[in-house]
Amino acid sequence: MNINEKEQQFKTYLAEIDYYREALMLIHWDMRTKIPNKGVEQRSEVAGFLGEKIHQLQTSNQMEEFIGELKHRSEDPILVKTLEVCEEELERNKQIPHPLYKEFMITQTKAEAIWQQAREDADFNLFQPYLKKLVDYNRDFASYWGYEDNIYDALLHKFEPGVTVETLDHVFPDLRKSLLSLLEKVQASAVKPDPSLVQFHFPKQDQASFTEQLLKQMGYDFQSGRLDETVHPFAITLSLSDVRLTTRYDEKDFRMAVFGTIHEGGHGLYEQNIDPRLVRTPLATGASMGIHESQSLLWENFIARSYPFWQKNYDLFLRYAPHTFQNVELEAFYQAINEVKPSFIRIEADELTYPLHIMIRYELEKALINKEITVEDLPHLWNEKMKDYLGIVPSTDREGVLQDIHWAGGDFGYFPSYALGYMYAAQIHHTLSQTLDVENLVQTGDLTPIKDWLGKSIHQYGKMKKPLEILTDVTKESLNPDYLIQYLQKKYGAIYQF
Amino acid sequence: MNINEKEQQFKTYLAEIDYYREALMLIHWDMRTKIPNKGVEQRSEVAGFLGEKIHQLQTSNQMEEFIGELKHRSEDPILVKTLEVCEEELERNKQIPHPLYKEFMITQTKAEAIWQQAREDADFNLFQPYLKKLVDYNRDFASYWGYEDNIYDALLHKFEPGVTVETLDHVFPDLRKSLLSLLEKVQASAVKPDPSLVQFHFPKQDQASFTEQLLKQMGYDFQSGRLDETVHPFAITLSLSDVRLTTRYDEKDFRMAVFGTIHEGGHGLYEQNIDPRLVRTPLATGASMGIHESQSLLWENFIARSYPFWQKNYDLFLRYAPHTFQNVELEAFYQAINEVKPSFIRIEADELTYPLHIMIRYELEKALINKEITVEDLPHLWNEKMKDYLGIVPSTDREGVLQDIHWAGGDFGYFPSYALGYMYAAQIHHTLSQTLDVENLVQTGDLTPIKDWLGKSIHQYGKMKKPLEILTDVTKESLNPDYLIQYLQKKYGAIYQF
Numbered sequence: 001m002n003i004n005e006k007e008q009q010f011k012t013y014l015a016e017i018d019y020y021r022e023a024l025m026l027i028h029w030d031m032r033t034k035i036p037n038k039g040v041e042q043r044s045e046v047a048g049f050l051g052e053k054i055h056q057l058q059t060s061n062q063m064e065e066f067i068g069e070l071k072h073r074s075e076d077p078i079l080v081k082t083l084e085v086c087e088e089e090l091e092r093n094k095q096i097p098h099p100l101y102k103e104f105m106i107t108q109t110k111a112e113a114i115w116q117q118a119r120e121d122a123d124f125n126l127f128q129p130y131l132k133k134l135v136d137y138n139r140d141f142a143s144y145w146g147y148e149d150n151i152y153d154a155l156l157h158k159f160e161p162g163v164t165v166e167t168l169d170h171v172f173p174d175l176r177k178s179l180l181s182l183l184e185k186v187q188a189s190a191v192k193p194d195p196s197l198v199q200f201h202f203p204k205q206d207q208a209s210f211t212e213q214l215l216k217q218m219g220y221d222f223q224s225g226r227l228d229e230t231v232h233p234f235a236i237t238l239s240l241s242d243v244r245l246t247t248r249y250d251e252k253d254f255r256m257a258v259f260g261t262i263h264e265g266g267h268g269l270y271e272q273n274i275d276p277r278l279v280r281t282p283l284a285t286g287a288s289m290g291i292h293e294s295q296s297l298l299w300e301n302f303i304a305r306s307y308p309f310w311q312k313n314y315d316l317f318l319r320y321a322p323h324t325f326q327n328v329e330l331e332a333f334y335q336a337i338n339e340v341k342p343s344f345i346r347i348e349a350d351e352l353t354y355p356l357h358i359m360i361r362y363e364l365e366k367a368l369i370n371k372e373i374t375v376e377d378l379p380h381l382w383n384e385k386m387k388d389y390l391g392i393v394p395s396t397d398r399e400g401v402l403q404d405i406h407w408a409g410g411d412f413g414y415f416p417s418y419a420l421g422y423m424y425a426a427q428i429h430h431t432l433s434q435t436l437d438v439e440n441l442v443q444t445g446d447l448t449p450i451k452d453w454l455g456k457s458i459h460q461y462g463k464m465k466k467p468l469e470i471l472t473d474v475t476k477e478s479l480n481p482d483y484l485i486q487y488l489q490k491k492y493g494a495i496y497q498f
Numbered sequence: 499m500n501i502n503e504k505e506q507q508f509k510t511y512l513a514e515i516d517y518y519r520e521a522l523m524l525i526h527w528d529m530r531t532k533i534p535n536k537g538v539e540q541r542s543e544v545a546g547f548l549g550e551k552i553h554q555l556q557t558s559n560q561m562e563e564f565i566g567e568l569k570h571r572s573e574d575p576i577l578v579k580t581l582e583v584c585e586e587e588l589e590r591n592k593q594i595p596h597p598l599y600k601e602f603m604i605t606q607t608k609a610e611a612i613w614q615q616a617r618e619d620a621d622f623n624l625f626q627p628y629l630k631k632l633v634d635y636n637r638d639f640a641s642y643w644g645y646e647d648n649i650y651d652a653l654l655h656k657f658e659p660g661v662t663v664e665t666l667d668h669v670f671p672d673l674r675k676s677l678l679s680l681l682e683k684v685q686a687s688a689v690k691p692d693p694s695l696v697q698f699h700f701p702k703q704d705q706a707s708f709t710e711q712l713l714k715q716m717g718y719d720f721q722s723g724r725l726d727e728t729v730h731p732f733a734i735t736l737s738l739s740d741v742r743l744t745t746r747y748d749e750k751d752f753r754m755a756v757f758g759t760i761h762e763g764g765h766g767l768y769e770q771n772i773d774p775r776l777v778r779t780p781l782a783t784g785a786s787m788g789i790h791e792s793q794s795l796l797w798e799n800f801i802a803r804s805y806p807f808w809q810k811n812y813d814l815f816l817r818y819a820p821h822t823f824q825n826v827e828l829e830a831f832y833q834a835i836n837e838v839k840p841s842f843i844r845i846e847a848d849e850l851t852y853p854l855h856i857m858i859r860y861e862l863e864k865a866l867i868n869k870e871i872t873v874e875d876l877p878h879l880w881n882e883k884m885k886d887y888l889g890i891v892p893s894t895d896r897e898g899v900l901q902d903i904h905w906a907g908g909d910f911g912y913f914p915s916y917a918l919g920y921m922y923a924a925q926i927h928h929t930l931s932q933t934l935d936v937e938n939l940v941q942t943g944d945l946t947p948i949k950d951w952l953g954k955s956i957h958q959y960g961k962m963k964k965p966l967e968i969l970t971d972v973t974k975e976s977l978n979p980d981y982l983i984q985y986l987q988k989k990y991g992a993i994y995q996f
Contacts, residue, residue: 019547022540023521030524034532038722039740042520042777049517224536242537279540 003073010066014082015280017057024050025238033228033246058086059093081464082281089282092158095144104137108410115408122398124379131407132375135368138412142369152369155413159289160420162468165366168416171423171481172359178485179356180389182492186340186352189496193335200324204229204249204257210320211247211261214313218299219451220245220265224272232405233260235267235296240284243271254321255337262304266296269451273459287458288467289414293421294428295454301351302429302487303450307334308443338495342390344399352488353390358419360385361404365412424471426484428458431475501571508564512580513778515555522548523736531726531744556584557591579962580779587780590656593642602635606908613906620896622877629905630873633866636910640867650867653911657787658918660966663864666914669921669979670857676983677854678887680990684838684850687994691833698822702727702747702755708818709745709759712811716797717949718743718763722770731758733765733794738782741769752819753835760802764794767949771957785956786965787912791919792926793952799849800927800985801948805832806941836993840888842897850986851888856917858883859902863910922969924982926956929973 001009027047035043057063067087074080093101111130118127142154150165157163212227230246237243245264250256270286278284286292303309310317314330325333340350346357364381367373373381382401383393394400406414432438436449457474465473472478492498499507525545533541555561565585572578591599609628616625640652648663655661710725728744735741743762748754768784776782784790801807808815812828823831838848844855862879865871871879880899881891892898904912930936934947955972963971970976990996 015543016547019544022544023525023548026524026528027521030528034724036721036724036740038719039737042737042739045513046517046520049514050521221536223534225534226532239537239540241540242534 003070006066006069007074007076007079010070010079011280013057013062013066014086014282017054017282018280018284020050020054020057022238024054025236029236029238029244032230032232032234055093058089063090078277078281078283078464082283085282085463092145095146096141100137100140104134104141104410107133107137108408111410112405112408115402115405119398119402122396122402124397124402127402127408128375131378134407134410135375135412137410139369139371150366150370152366152413155369156416157413159411159414159417160467161288162466163290163416163420167479168362171479172362172419175355175419175423175481175485176359176389179352179488182352182485182488183340183342185498186492186496189498191335191496193339193495194332195336195339197328197332198255198325198336199253200321201251202254202321202324204251206320207249207251207254207257210317211258213316213320214258214262214304215245215265217313217445217447218262218265218269219448220269221272225268227261233264235264235271237271237285240271240274240276240279243268259300259304259337263296263300266299267292269299269454270295270459273451273455274462275460275464278462278464283463285463287461287463287465287470289417290420290424291458291467291470293418294424295458297422297425298429298432298454302425303438303442303447305338305351306439306442306491308439310334310337311443312445335495338491340492340496342392344386344392344394345403352492355419355422355484356389358415360389361415362419365407365415369412420479423479423481423484424467426487427471427475427477427480428454429487430483501568504564504567505572505574505577508568508577509778511555511560511564512584512780515552515780516778516782518548518552518555520736522552523734527734527736527742527744530728530730530732553591556587561588576775576779576781576962580781583780583961590643594639598635598638602632602639602908605631605635606906609908610903610906613900613903617896617900620894620900622895622900625900625906626873629876632905632908633873633910635908637867637869648864648868650864650911653867654914655911657909657912657915658965659786660964661788661914661918665977666860669977670860670917673853673917673921673979673983674857674887677850677986680850680983680986681838681840683996684990684994687996689833689994691837691993692830693834693837695826695830696753696823696834697751698819699749700752700819700822702749704818705747705749705752705755708815709756711814711818712756712760712802713743713763715811715943715945716760716763716767717946718766719770723766725759731762733762733769735769735783738769738772738774738777741766757798757802757835761794761798764797765790767797767952768793768957771949771953772960773958773962776960776962781961783961785959785961785963785968787915788918788922789956789965789968791916792922793956795920795923796927796952800923801936801940801945803836803849804937804940804989806937808832808835809941810943833993836989838990838994840890842884842890842892843901850990853917853920853982854887856913858887859913860917863905863913867910918977921977921979921982922965924985925969925973925975925978926952927985928981 024047027043027050031040031043031047063086067083067090070079071083071087074083107130111127111134114130115127118124138155139151142151145154145157147154147157148164153164156165156168208227212222215227216222224241225243225245227245227247230248233245233247235243235245245261245268247257247261247264267286270292274284286295310330310333314333318325328336338350340352342353343349346354346361349357360382363385364373364378368375368378379397379401382397386400387393406412429438432450432453436453438450441447441449458470461470468479522545525541525548529538529541529545561584565581565588568577569581569585572581605628609625609632612628613625616622636653637649640649643652643655645652645655646662651662654663654666706725710720713725714720722739723741723743725743725745728746731743731745733741733743743759743766745755745759745762765784768790772782784793808828808831812831816823826834836848838850840851841847844852844859847855858880861883862871862876866873866876877895877899880895884898885891904910927936930948930951934951936948939945939947956968959968966977
């Protein structure tokens, strides 16, 4: 068989994996938005079956053969990169003995159900034995995968290839210091935004209509996506031509849905604008969790929480929410949606305190994986760090160590991506602002040039580039937390007058 | 390997087929209700892939082996019936040469797209060459499948096993005569229902809420299903615990959504109440198209279009549609929703003229397959028959021969199931009325005994029984069209006073 025929065979093989993936993603979307209660049990079996099929195809002898035969012969850059990604995936999976992986999967499924109960009851003891096992599995996996300096690097690599403990320990302390100093200034300020100004009743349907207008302004394509309601908001890619968003509504506080949807819209815009030549390859997705988060945060914080954005959209907002907000001046509104106030729940945190929530998690999971602390220590260490970083202590573990699903999902090494994404966003936003008159574009509602610049600089590549490669290609600089600090300093200095 | 192990293997194999089916059904549902436009192309590839997988598993050597090894050895009645159904499917598929089937599939896909265009333009010539090919393929298939008396029997068998041309030619002429005589009496009557009485504006959302109430009254389980909007209403079974309905709304005429949803609800109720022991086997569905239709029509016509039903529900109706219908008396309302009037479009036909639409199609397709007429003859023969049976002639083929999708879908032999289902419904309703005080139950809204009786007599069996076996088991009689005639005579004699 000549190389062209082999390449063709490989593409067909990849397409098959992607057919399973697309079907599975539809099941995931449906299970979180539409499925009737009693349908869940049988649908879970179907999801398990399709997931297993994908895993089999990714780790088969056939896959190994394709890689062996094409690796140094293919010249098509998309295929070259695809082979690289497939090989990495294969290697990672091959190194874990199958029985161990299966045990992990069973434990993980149980752990997630137990965690939900534990969170509801604010009972860490219930969750503790499962968490312990999940930490052990992750340590085992990390050992199988291997690492140079720190065992935690092997886990980080899964979510943010190229980023290590060294990177994080280099940037986080300075960032922390700067954030705490800003927080002190905020707390000492005489300016006190009044969030009650924006906590009026705003019917769900009107929030949805308003948010759809904002998504359209961003350039999110409703011909290639849709917006539904869910309990835990997410964006999901069925195909590059069907990238769906979900949100949840609080009729007493529109901020949840509006900023949440724009956040997911940032993820959606990324995937909708990946080069269609990558379709049916594993490259047709974002470069990493961190780069993905940079896109959602860039739209949510740097654009949608900015003053020019509301200069443009406040009238529209008032049209969708008549009678209730009419007496609120734009200035007071802007302050209210940007109130800085230490709080317990990560996903409800303001722009300034958010990274501190991430650092707490990073420090704890790094120490756990390195056996410097034990699972039993977690609740009190969590509370100590909350006191230390944010000056507040949760009254129950429900508002503390039990709040996030990640650990119950068996994911360690994931949290740093959130903070990395935020720093990437600031750095990318800085470059963007030097290229385009962002303030003016946002103020006039002309967001197309921004969308196009992000598409050209980042989105189109999908997984063709590594995350740090994208960052340096776009910003001509390696990771630099100063941009985030400068952004926060400038924005909150103006709001809180320091 | 002993028989138990082999049976276990076979069950696992069947489950795999069903996983693919369930995933494919979700895709079908999504494509008709939720998918964004641009997502269709790629999703179609996934649907094709899954469909092919199912076909492969149904016709594999492995399947042949299972049948060979288990057929005369399994004693579990569910497995025995499953093997029978699998073997029939295998035999049918095996007899068609693969290239011929593939050609057919390609032509059929094209034909459907062309038909849509042809219908839009009312241009039969555009569709004619495709229809000609589809008729030829069906003739070829019928020859491969074999038949005793009439080639058309082989096609009928696919949708309504046990029913033949002999059966239909025995019942249809009498039925036709009776219907035409009733129609004459209706047209001679001085009673003229006024449909404009019920053609008030009724907002979509309120129609949906009202219809949901009716579905709950029927016993449709929203924990195992849901109701969505679509262009062409349908019911679809993802699993027995997830049976979804769709409907469409006309804000100027609520009858479309209300009766349409109850119709689909009848299909849904059937599938929701199949014995759960049949899950993950090919028996977990209705016995045939005709039996399925008997359930939807029993609810739609015999119950929901009856006077007692509106005695119970008219107040509720007025609560959901206030201001507009308040001056319409129940009696006039009842007449309006039961107006008999020859019309062009089958799916909009009243209870009395509906079977005439089916007979026209049956006579034409039987003659086509038997080479007694040609595809070129269809438009004028259609119009002649319309004149003959209904006394009206469509002004374009769009309202005539081009209106239904079935032929474009390559389905010949399907239409009779609609009329059969109607006769089954009348016969089953007669037995039901002898067992329970249906009128009183409907009038008090206590539909549970009806639902339970249908569940016990019909639904639970799924495909464990053949259609005519169900009919005779339930009604202790073979197919008898008199029940339908008596029902129509009584109902419309009362309304039109003859």
